[in-house]
């Protein structure tokens with residue numbers, strides 16, 4: 001196969017775009033996809049201070065590099081989950097990467113918050129992945145607001161977005177379907193959230209990370225074995241193999257035709273947000289999810305023998 | 307022999323004769339968009355030929371949360 005742009009020997013074939021690129025032209029293609037997403041959805045203005053949520057995986061580190069190269073004012077935040085055999089490597093990958101680029105990185109340690117994930121896992125019956133996700137989102141948002149960032153960017157890719165959208169569609173979860181998308185505008189107590197890599201698949205980002213020599217962690221989280229997303233991801237990669245472009249069509253057409261319908265529906269029944277009575281963060285309940293987790297962890301520690 | 311190393315699992319296997327990167331992926335039960343095929347630090351598209359004596363890394367594409 002030959003590169004579409006310069007006719008050199010191709011390194012990456014992209015059936016869904018019906019094309020291939022050489023090692024020099026491929027990163028340019030990836031950057032243009034991100035640039036287009038930012039532009040089309042007005043994700044980041046030139047004077048925005050951008051906080052990137054980094055896990056140490058290829059997606060969030062690639063996003064950092066791309067936003068930096070596109071000239072944005074980029075800072076990183078890593079939430080150290082304190083998971084043995086995983087968190088040390090993840091944190092080191094983030095720290096090494098940011099040091100190499102000369103960009104600032106902050107770290108929130110859940111251990112210091114009394115919420116180290118192994119402790120939370122041992123005390124709470126709910127699936128740990130959803131609790132962990134909730135905690136991470138809470139601290140990313142809190143840090144962004146308290147430190148004057150106008151945008152919070154995450155490395156979610158097309159596969160993440162499609163599998164989440166599909167999971168919500170399988171359940172016809174209308175309230176999630178009403179506000180899923182690559183941009184969540186700032187609201188009372190919530191930073192503006194953007195996903196500049198939503199048009200790129202995991203495969204496309206993996207190729208980019210390899211070609212740009214991004215040193216990321218490869219091993220997954222030891223707790224993520226029973227999450228339902230991998231099932232949907234496999235299903236969609238099989239579908240994509242047979243129907244090139246199915247993923248991006250499913251997602252883009254939802255944004256264009258589906259989401260507005262659910263958004264209109266949601267306007268009539270959305271529970272109004274009010275400040276959490278414990279920490280002040282916006283919530284639809286009296287006490288926010290993170291404070292409820294905190295209480296459960298604390299209550300369990302007082303019970304002997306658990 | 308072609309030496310193949312699977313990442314991140316770390317499994318190793320050998321193929322007795324030359325084939326393409328696509329054939330190798332099929333043999334491993336992988337789709338063309340689910341793994342990188344790497345030889346000497348170079349990415350190979352599915353049509354590329356693998357020869358006896360090659361050392362190949364197949365790195366499955368999976369993200370962490």
Ligand SMILES: [Zn+2]
Nearest residue numbers: 003006022025
């Ligand atoms: Zn080229």
Ligand SMILES: [Zn+2]
Nearest residue numbers: 276279288291
């Ligand atoms: Zn609270």
